[in-house]
Amino acid sequence: MPQPLERPTMDKTNDFVVKFANVNGSGSASANQLFAKAVLRMGVPVASRNIFPSNIQGLPTWYEVRVSEAGHRGRRGGVDLMVAMNPQTWDRDVAEMEPGGYLLYDSTKPLPPSRFRDDVTVIGVPLTALCNAEYADPRQRQLFKNILYVGVLSALLDMDVAEIERLLGEQFKGKEKLIAANVHALHLGRDHALETLQCPIGLRVKRSDAVGDRIFVDGNNAAALGCVYGGATVAAWYPITPSTSVAEAFMKHCKAFRTDPDTGKARCAIVQTEDELAAIGMVIGAAWNGARAFTATSGPGISLMQEFLGLAYFAEIPAVIIDVQRGGPSTGMPTRTQQSDLLLAAYASHGDTKHVLLFPEDPRECFDFAATALDLADRLQTPVFVMTDLDIGMNDWLCEPFVWDDSRRMDRGKVMTAEELEAGADFGRYKDVDGDGIPWRTYPGTHPTKGAYFTRGTSRDPYARYTEEGSVYVDNMQRLLRKFATAAQLVPAAVPRPARQPTRVGVIHYGSTAPAMQEALGMLDGQGLHVDALRVRAFPFGDEVIDFVERHDTVFVVEQNRDAQLRTLLVNEGAVDPAKLVPVLHYDGTPITARFIAGDIAGKLSALTIVPLRKALP
Amino acid sequence: MTYLKPHFRNPALPSNALGYTRRDYEGAVSTLCAGCGHDSISAAIVQACFELDLPPHRLAKLSGIGCSSKTPTYFLGASHGFNSVHGRMPSVLTGANLANRDLVYLGVSGDGDSASIGLGQFVHAMRRGVNMLYIVENNGVYGLTKGQFSATADKGSKSKKGAVNPDDPIDLVSLALQMGATFVGRGFSGDKAQLVPLIKAALRHRGVAFLDVLSPCVTFNNHPGSTKSYDYVREHNAVFNRPDVVPHREAITADSAPGELVTVTLHDGSVVRLRPVAGDHDVHDRIAAMNHLAERQAEGEIVTGLLYVDPDAGDLHDRLNTVDTPLNRLNDAELCPGAATLARVNAALR
Ligand SMILES: Cc1ncc(C[n+]2csc(CCOP(=O)(O)OP(=O)(O)O)c2C)c(N)n1
Ligand code: SF4
Ligand SMILES: [Mg+2]
Numbered sequence: 001m002p003q004p005l006e007r008p009t010m011d012k013t014n015d016f017v018v019k020f021a022n023v024n025g026s027g028s029a030s031a032n033q034l035f036a037k038a039v040l041r042m043g044v045p046v047a048s049r050n051i052f053p054s055n056i057q058g059l060p061t062w063y064e065v066r067v068s069e070a071g072h073r074g075r076r077g078g079v080d081l082m083v084a085m086n087p088q089t090w091d092r093d094v095a096e097m098e099p100g101g102y103l104l105y106d107s108t109k110p111l112p113p114s115r116f117r118d119d120v121t122v123i124g125v126p127l128t129a130l131c132n133a134e135y136a137d138p139r140q141r142q143l144f145k146n147i148l149y150v151g152v153l154s155a156l157l158d159m160d161v162a163e164i165e166r167l168l169g170e171q172f173k174g175k176e177k178l179i180a181a182n183v184h185a186l187h188l189g190r191d192h193a194l195e196t197l198q199c200p201i202g203l204r205v206k207r208s209d210a211v212g213d214r215i216f217v218d219g220n221n222a223a224a225l226g227c228v229y230g231g232a233t234v235a236a237w238y239p240i241t242p243s244t245s246v247a248e249a250f251m252k253h254c255k256a257f258r259t260d261p262d263t264g265k266a267r268c269a270i271v272q273t274e275d276e277l278a279a280i281g282m283v284i285g286a287a288w289n290g291a292r293a294f295t296a297t298s299g300p301g302i303s304l305m306q307e308f309l310g311l312a313y314f315a316e317i318p319a320v321i322i323d324v325q326r327g328g329p330s331t332g333m334p335t336r337t338q339q340s341d342l343l344l345a346a347y348a349s350h351g352d353t354k355h356v357l358l359f360p361e362d363p364r365e366c367f368d369f370a371a372t373a374l375d376l377a378d379r380l381q382t383p384v385f386v387m388t389d390l391d392i393g394m395n396d397w398l399c400e401p402f403v404w405d406d407s408r409r410m411d412r413g414k415v416m417t418a419e420e421l422e423a424g425a426d427f428g429r430y431k432d433v434d435g436d437g438i439p440w441r442t443y444p445g446t447h448p449t450k451g452a453y454f455t456r457g458t459s460r461d462p463y464a465r466y467t468e469e470g471s472v473y474v475d476n477m478q479r480l481l482r483k484f485a486t487a488a489q490l491v492p493a494a495v496p497r498p499a500r501q502p503t504r505v506g507v508i509h510y511g512s513t514a515p516a517m518q519e520a521l522g523m524l525d526g527q528g529l530h531v532d533a534l535r536v537r538a539f540p541f542g543d544e545v546i547d548f549v550e551r552h553d554t555v556f557v558v559e560q561n562r563d564a565q566l567r568t569l570l571v572n573e574g575a576v577d578p579a580k581l582v583p584v585l586h587y588d589g590t591p592i593t594a595r596f597i598a599g600d601i602a603g604k605l606s607a608l609t610i611v612p613l614r615k616a617l618p
Numbered sequence: 619m620t621y622l623k624p625h626f627r628n629p630a631l632p633s634n635a636l637g638y639t640r641r642d643y644e645g646a647v648s649t650l651c652a653g654c655g656h657d658s659i660s661a662a663i664v665q666a667c668f669e670l671d672l673p674p675h676r677l678a679k680l681s682g683i684g685c686s687s688k689t690p691t692y693f694l695g696a697s698h699g700f701n702s703v704h705g706r707m708p709s710v711l712t713g714a715n716l717a718n719r720d721l722v723y724l725g726v727s728g729d730g731d732s733a734s735i736g737l738g739q740f741v742h743a744m745r746r747g748v749n750m751l752y753i754v755e756n757n758g759v760y761g762l763t764k765g766q767f768s769a770t771a772d773k774g775s776k777s778k779k780g781a782v783n784p785d786d787p788i789d790l791v792s793l794a795l796q797m798g799a800t801f802v803g804r805g806f807s808g809d810k811a812q813l814v815p816l817i818k819a820a821l822r823h824r825g826v827a828f829l830d831v832l833s834p835c836v837t838f839n840n841h842p843g844s845t846k847s848y849d850y851v852r853e854h855n856a857v858f859n860r861p862d863v864v865p866h867r868e869a870i871t872a873d874s875a876p877g878e879l880v881t882v883t884l885h886d887g888s889v890v891r892l893r894p895v896a897g898d899h900d901v902h903d904r905i906a907a908m909n910h911l912a913e914r915q916a917e918g919e920i921v922t923g924l925l926y927v928d929p930d931a932g933d934l935h936d937r938l939n940t941v942d943t944p945l946n947r948l949n950d951a952e953l954c955p956g957a958a959t960l961a962r963v964n965a966a967l968r
Contacts, residue, residue, distance in 0.1 A: 285713025444698035
């Protein structure tokens, strides 16, 4: 006789949040991902996020899946169904739930009623007991317990179990025994739920066609693929969370796409270095010698690269640095997300330096911008940072499929050939021939007698001859500024999203804030609050960014850091009125949510209308 | 200021097999102190490259920071050069080598640059087997910052101002042997007859070649009490052997007094003939080289010569199994998998 569920108070189809609370190292990750992918295969968009500790085994870890037919990719906040598999975090997990939500737990060991909440529906399944009865091997008991709860969920949420079976078939292709064992465990859980629980509950996944041709991929994988498509041949890196999987994915892609079919040799060189100094040193050496090179790291690595970055800026050597940002400062929160390296990267190194930064909004743009960064670095002969973060880098995101135009060619920038030198072209390594601040260069070994020059971080004249003459130094620094102005025209332009009605209120955001921002704009609009949005995609800022600030009385700048770092760059480099720029800051290490942004902006707007913003004194 | 020498071709000057004269291998006029050991090493590099018939533009010269690291400006003016940052030449050179395996790479560094700030990069370059000649111009002090002890300064040696160095020295030759360098030797800037062939053999070696060259700093470390002065090095020089390099195109003549000479055939077929002076360990034996070095060092002697060579050593490119074409010459078609492949990648991500 099915046990009736108590207090079913929610009724949501294709629009709810499931959170899995697990113990790190228990093998739950692939089961949780299986669940998310099964929802996707039913044509319903999901947004998934890992929340994990800096630990290999034993500490708590969470996986949040937002099921959203409307396609919201940001975190919503709150949890409708908690899969509470970690006794350590029980209390806080239960507390985080929305009223009327569902709590699925392992009821093998009974818990006193005091550990539950009155306003949520409790679903007990004796997962451990079921596994212990079925499996003798402790490892199997652990692993299949995860598949078991996926089976339970498939029943509770009325999912198409055939999709899960298909996914298992793809995952274990060629290992028929494993497929059968997993499918068995899946049905063990599913059947138990169907027999003993009232299925489905008030949350349901209903087949739809809202996914389209979108792909489900993490940003690190995408950035690595972008480096392959963009023609990078040298990668030098030092392991650091959350960037490590960029290099690992690059290795994987190179094995697939860069192996010479005839010789089996590699059309790339990947070196795991002794530290980040060596990593950036190798990138600079390789790029100086005409290869496309990149490194992937996080804040602490960028800190170590400072001296070299100044050299690359001043000696004008291309370099691509993928910075997968994490919580700082120091080792900070290594497994949590932030956008807190902007100033570190923008002004990296000693002396007067400024660097080009790109801000991808999702894995699709990680792919695009990695390839773009390789072109820009060559074109501008300077370091270019791809500023992604843990949220984009290490989570699977649903995004537009990758696109490549086969007629596209690498832009190697201004490189003088042996023929041009032979024909008598005047070669001055640091000479601004074209008025855009970008000089010409030669690769070593080009011509027997012409075009050789000496690269140094110390001051030199337009013909690369050592000099400490003040006026020559100043001319060169001015040329570098011209080059930076050229960069502002070449980087990806900001993307506007105007409000439905003309408004004097704007919001600027960038990077992984985009999905939460999109949703927040909808929420604000619903409250009658009209806000023009601008998604900044690069530094230096194009004119469109400064114009946007000028066209509005108040501009919120939404960021995932404490110090309003993009706002600082806008004030520093954009010469805009600082009083106009109101920071909206989220920096607890979890990805920013739509609720937070909408709430903060709505609150600040109501305060602004009561007390009108005073103009800055002249 | 850099002074450029007036350049004219004197038909009377002897030229090498490529038609270059010695002058084609020179660089700008040195701005180092008169008598600085580093200038003699630059001259030895010029001589070695001239004699090896190396096309100057096919060599890339890289350095760190220091008086020694300035010297690449003063030789091989037709080569691309890179004066990088303090202690980090090895990584920049490694990257350059990865980009184009076809050039000859010469890394020039100082004892401060390699044994103090850059020790990490030094050992990792040795163990990675980057195909290059790595020269440390060793004077036991920081010349450019005016005479502080470096990490190769001997314990108990005196600075010009009278301070006594309390710390044990780092011996880069021992370290290079231990870290897997496949060609290891030591020279003395005051002994060109030994140094030029050492450089020639090292440039011909495939894999990582390391030369520690004692190079007295006349301004800050050439006084009594210093163990890196001209006098001290001359007095304590325990010459292990004197090499002589025969290019592969020259047949080895019969009058080369067999028995006395040890010959090593390098990767490219050129032959190094070694005339033993003091000591008789097998130069192919790394452990024997380390023992010999340790024994002579314990006696306070400075061992010079070619101490160890593995003529069949591979390099970093072998380990990474990179294609024969230099990576910097691969084109779009060779690098970009294209749209059709991307469609398959997309399909696998759904
Ligand atoms: C990061 C950094 N720290 C310190 C210096 C200052 N500095 C320049 S050269 C040098 C020492 C060079 O000594 P060595 O490598 O032995 O060269 P030498 O001048 O003796 O030939 C130092 C400490 C620097 N250039 N960069
Ligand atoms: S200070 Fe010493 S090392 Fe530097 S140039 Fe003068 S003699 Fe040479
Ligand atoms: Mg020195």
